[in-house]
Amino acid sequence: MLLLRQVDRHIGLTRAAAAALPDPRDPERIRHGLREMLAQRIYGLCCGYEDLNDHQALRGDALMQTAVGSDQTLASAPTLSRLDNRATRAQAWALHEVLAAQFIASHDRAPEELVLDIDASDVPLHGQQELGAFHAYYDAHCYLPLYVFCGRAMLACVLRSSKIDGARHAAAVIKLLVRRLRRAWPHTKFIVRADSGFCRRRLLQWCERSDVGYAIGLARNARLHAAVEYVEAAMADEYAASGAKQRLIDEFAYAAKSWSRERRVITRLEYGAQGTNPRFIVTNLEGDPVQLYDRLYCQRGEAENRIKEAQLDLFGTRASCPRFVANQLRLLLAALAYTLMVRLRQLALQASELERATAASIRCRLLKIGAATLRNTRRVRVLLASHHPLRELFASAAARLAALGP
Incomplete structure (x- = not known):
C-alpha cells in the first residue's frame, strides 16, 4: 500500500478526483476529507478489498491510515456508502x-x-x-x-x-x-x-469528417459473401489439391444500403478442414491490407x-x-484504481518481471505481503520480511518512486 501511496503522490490522482467532485457536507462537521475517503476506497480496491464492509476493519489499520495520510480512524462503511449514494451525472x-x-x-x-x-x-x-x-x-x-x-x-x-x-x-x-x-x-x-x-453509419461519417482513421469490423451478409465466393471456390480447389490450409487477405469496394458512398473493405479469407471462414473490416486508412488487418485490426482483442x-x-x-448513477460512480472508482495500478507498473516496475503483469499478479506478489507496522508520535516504521522472494524488486520500486517526488 505504501507503493500505491507514492504513485498517487506523484501523479495526483486522488487530489484531482477530490477536486473534481463537489462536497455538499457542512465543513464544520466534516471528520473525513473527500480526498482521504477516495484514497481509502481506491487503495482498498487495488489491495483486494472490494466490499465497503471491509472498511469497518481497514479504518483502524495503521498501514491504511498511513497510506491515506492520517493517524486517526478512517471513514466507516456507512460514511463511504453515503459518498456513493450522493453521486450525480455531473x-x-x-x-x-x-x-x-x-x-x-x-x-x-x-x-x-x-x-x-x-x-x-x-x-x-x-x-x-x-x-x-x-x-x-x-x-x-x-x-x-x-x-x-x-x-x-x-x-x-x-x-x-x-x-x-x-x-x-x-x-x-x-x-x-x-x-x-x-x-x-x-x-x-x-x-x-x-x-x-x-459499425454504425454515424460513427463512420463522423470519423471521415473529423480526419480520424478507423478500422472497424463488418458483419457478414449475403452481399459480402457474394463478393468473395469465386475466390473462396478457388481456395477450396487449392485446399483439395494440396491439403494445406489456405489464407488470403485482399480488399474491394463496398457500400451498404444505408451508406452514402462506397468504402474500402478488407477481407481475410481462410479455407481449411472446417470449410470457409471469412472476416471483413471497413477502413478509411491507406496502406497494405495485410498490415492493416494483421498488425492493426487483430490487436483489437x-x-x-x-x-x-x-x-x-x-x-x-x-x-x-439501487441508483444507476451510484453504480456509475463505483465503476469509475474501479477505473481510477485501474489507472493507479497502470501507473505503478509504468513508473516503478519497468524492466522487471512484473512489467507486464496484471493487477492481480502485482497485488499478490508485491502489495499483499506480510509486514509489521510500528507507529509512535514521530514516525511509522514498516518491517518487511528479509527473505521475501521479491525483496529486491520492492526496494527498487520504492527507490524509483521516492526519486520522483510529489
Missing part, C-alpha cells in the same frame, strides 16, 4: 475528465498516433437496480458499460442500460474524447478500432484483456447500489 462527467487528464499527463511529449479501442461488456445484476434489464446475449439481467482504451490506459467507462443497441453512445463518446485529446495534442493522428458491433483486468482484478462489476 460527477461522472468530472471523473471522466480526470481519466483523460491523467492519460495526457502520463506522456512526456505528444504522441504521433493513438489507437482508441471501443468495446462493451456486461455488469451482472442480482437485485432491483435502476435501469437494469435482461440481455439475451449474456442471458442475465445486467448493465452494458462502454469502455474506451488506448493501449493499457482506460479513457472512458460509461455505464449504460442493457436495453439498448450495443453501439449506443459510441460515436458521442469518441467525439468527446478526440476533442479533449486534440486540445492537448493538435497534431496527433487518431485511429478508432472496434469489432463489427460498432487486447482491449478485452484490459476489460477483464478492470472488472475482475479491480472489481469493476460491483453494481450493488
Whole structure:
C-alpha cells in the first residue's frame, strides 16, 4: 500500500478526483476529507478489498491510515456508502475528465498516433437496480458499460442500460474524447478500432469528417459473401489439391444500403478442414491490407484483456447500489484504481518481471505481503520480511518512486 501511496503522490490522482467532485457536507462537521475517503476506497480496491464492509476493519489499520495520510480512524462503511449514494451525472462527467487528464499527463511529449479501442461488456445484476434489464446475449439481467482504451490506459467507462443497441453512445463518446485529446495534442493522428458491433453509419461519417482513421469490423451478409465466393471456390480447389490450409487477405469496394458512398473493405479469407471462414473490416486508412488487418485490426482483442483486468482484478462489476448513477460512480472508482495500478507498473516496475503483469499478479506478489507496522508520535516504521522472494524488486520500486517526488 505504501507503493500505491507514492504513485498517487506523484501523479495526483486522488487530489484531482477530490477536486473534481463537489462536497455538499457542512465543513464544520466534516471528520473525513473527500480526498482521504477516495484514497481509502481506491487503495482498498487495488489491495483486494472490494466490499465497503471491509472498511469497518481497514479504518483502524495503521498501514491504511498511513497510506491515506492520517493517524486517526478512517471513514466507516456507512460514511463511504453515503459518498456513493450522493453521486450525480455531473460527477461522472468530472471523473471522466480526470481519466483523460491523467492519460495526457502520463506522456512526456505528444504522441504521433493513438489507437482508441471501443468495446462493451456486461455488469451482472442480482437485485432491483435502476435501469437494469435482461440481455439475451449474456442471458442475465445486467448493465452494458462502454469502455474506451488506448493501449493499457482506460479513457472512458460509461455505464449504460442493457436495453439498448450495443453501439449506443459510441460515436458521442469518441467525439468527446478526440476533442479533449486534440486540445492537448493538435497534431496527433487518431485511429478508432472496434469489432463489427460498432459499425454504425454515424460513427463512420463522423470519423471521415473529423480526419480520424478507423478500422472497424463488418458483419457478414449475403452481399459480402457474394463478393468473395469465386475466390473462396478457388481456395477450396487449392485446399483439395494440396491439403494445406489456405489464407488470403485482399480488399474491394463496398457500400451498404444505408451508406452514402462506397468504402474500402478488407477481407481475410481462410479455407481449411472446417470449410470457409471469412472476416471483413471497413477502413478509411491507406496502406497494405495485410498490415492493416494483421498488425492493426487483430490487436483489437487486447482491449478485452484490459476489460477483464478492470472488472475482475479491480472489481469493476460491483453494481450493488439501487441508483444507476451510484453504480456509475463505483465503476469509475474501479477505473481510477485501474489507472493507479497502470501507473505503478509504468513508473516503478519497468524492466522487471512484473512489467507486464496484471493487477492481480502485482497485488499478490508485491502489495499483499506480510509486514509489521510500528507507529509512535514521530514516525511509522514498516518491517518487511528479509527473505521475501521479491525483496529486491520492492526496494527498487520504492527507490524509483521516492526519486520522483510529489
